[in-house]
Amino acid sequence: MITIDHVSRRFGDGLDAVVALDDVSIEVQRGEIFGVVGQSGAGKSTLLRTVNALERPDSGTVTVDGTVITGLEGAALRQARHKIGMVFQHFNLVGNRTVAQNVEFALEAVGVKGDERRGRALEMLDLVGLAHRAKDRPAQLSGGQRQRVGIARALASQPDVLLSDEATSALDPETTRQILDLIKRLSGELGLTVLLITHEMDVVKRICDSAALMEQGRVVEQGALEQLIRTPGSRVAAELFPVGEAHYTPGHRIIDVTYTGLSADRPVIAQLSRDFGLDVSILGAALETIRGHQAGRTRLAVPGDASVALKVIDRLTSQGVTAWEVHP
Numbered sequence: 001m002i003t004i005d006h007v008s009r010r011f012g013d014g015l016d017a018v019v020a021l022d023d024v025s026i027e028v029q030r031g032e033i034f035g036v037v038g039q040s041g042a043g044k045s046t047l048l049r050t051v052n053a054l055e056r057p058d059s060g061t062v063t064v065d066g067t068v069i070t071g072l073e074g075a076a077l078r079q080a081r082h083k084i085g086m087v088f089q090h091f092n093l094v095g096n097r098t099v100a101q102n103v104e105f106a107l108e109a110v111g112v113k114g115d116e117r118r119g120r121a122l123e124m125l126d127l128v129g130l131a132h133r134a135k136d137r138p139a140q141l142s143g144g145q146r147q148r149v150g151i152a153r154a155l156a157s158q159p160d161v162l163l164s165d166e167a168t169s170a171l172d173p174e175t176t177r178q179i180l181d182l183i184k185r186l187s188g189e190l191g192l193t194v195l196l197i198t199h200e201m202d203v204v205k206r207i208c209d210s211a212a213l214m215e216q217g218r219v220v221e222q223g224a225l226e227q228l229i230r231t232p233g234s235r236v237a238a239e240l241f242p243v244g245e246a247h248y249t250p251g252h253r254i255i256d257v258t259y260t261g262l263s264a265d266r267p268v269i270a271q272l273s274r275d276f277g278l279d280v281s282i283l284g285a286a287l288e289t290i291r292g293h294q295a296g297r298t299r300l301a302v303p304g305d306a307s308v309a310l311k312v313i314d315r316l317t318s319q320g321v322t323a324w325e326v327h328p
């Protein structure tokens with residue numbers, strides 16, 4: 001649905017040059033919510049701006065729903081952009097227009113006129129639970145309500161794709177959860193493909209099906225969340241489950257155990273100690289709700305050598321959890 005294929009973008013020349021995107025390839029499936037995470041300056045905004053062609057790559061292509069966006073210009077580009085909605089961190093609403101007029105703005109751009117435009121704007125506001133505030137000005141709304149208007153505006157032209165640029169970064173945790181749940185609900189109801197950028201792992205944890213981690217313009221990890229949290233050494237998973245640093249423990253092997261779904265409820269570690277007569281210590285543990293399901297990670301120190309570690313990992317694996325040795 002969104003294919004970012006070997007995209008590179010450099011700003012400036014010579015010694016001052018910054019490589020904002022360095023051979024980035026990402027595939028976002030239709031109907032999926034895909035999160036791109038990374039620290040400030042990693043290239044997330046540049047990536048998002050490349051998807052709606054506000055930024056042109058130096059090389060590579062972006063294809064949205066079969067259309068090569070990076071190859072379009074003029075009217076064809078404007079038309080393609082209407083199929084891509086965008087929500088912003090600071091909402092970008094027009095202060096001297098009413099809430100309804102802000103949504104109508106997006107419909108004006110696609111040539112919807114008069115009563116139909118007003119009707120559609122109200123429908124969109126109804127979708128985000130704000131039809132009763134249609135005549136208010138943005139300044140009369142809370143941050144969360146303003147973002148709802150931003151979402152209604154982004155969806156007014158019936159796009160297939162929603163891009164979200166840190167949509168919840170300016171909101172408090174409870175409002176963040178409500179906005180994320182709204183995006184998830186709308187994505188399901190409207191069959192929207194969502195590409196979001198964020199620096200908050202909570203966003204990924206709550207709504208993303210897949211994620212990519214960016215660092216200095218490169219994608220250093222990507223995949224379905226279920227797959228990433230079971231991948232030894234995954235940095236996305238390490239951020240999702242903060243069990244701390246692994247330190248060398250003399251005479252012990254360190255093993256990370258990751259549980260998802262049903263296996264999260266089983267007392268596998270207690271059973272391991274009983275079965276093997278091992279004095280297993282727990283060095284760290286994190287239990288999280290990931291996309292509505294319980295998942296957890298426990299870091300164990302197991303007395304013994306590599307062969308004991310292998311035996312323990314085998315046993316844990318046969319019980320349906322994922323386990324691997326961590327080498328500090």
Ligand SMILES: Nc1ncnc2c1ncn2[C@@H]1O[C@H](COP(=O)(O)OP(=O)(O)OP(=O)(O)O)[C@@H](O)[C@H]1O
Binds near residue numbers: 019020040
């Ligand atoms: N128009 C520009 N001109 C020059 N450099 C730019 C431009 N846009 C971005 N950059 C640089 O490209 C790099 C990536 O920036 P980008 O804004 O994409 O990162 P980001 O991950 O979105 O960061 P943040 O979370 O702080 O917005 C940074 O070093 C930035 O300074």
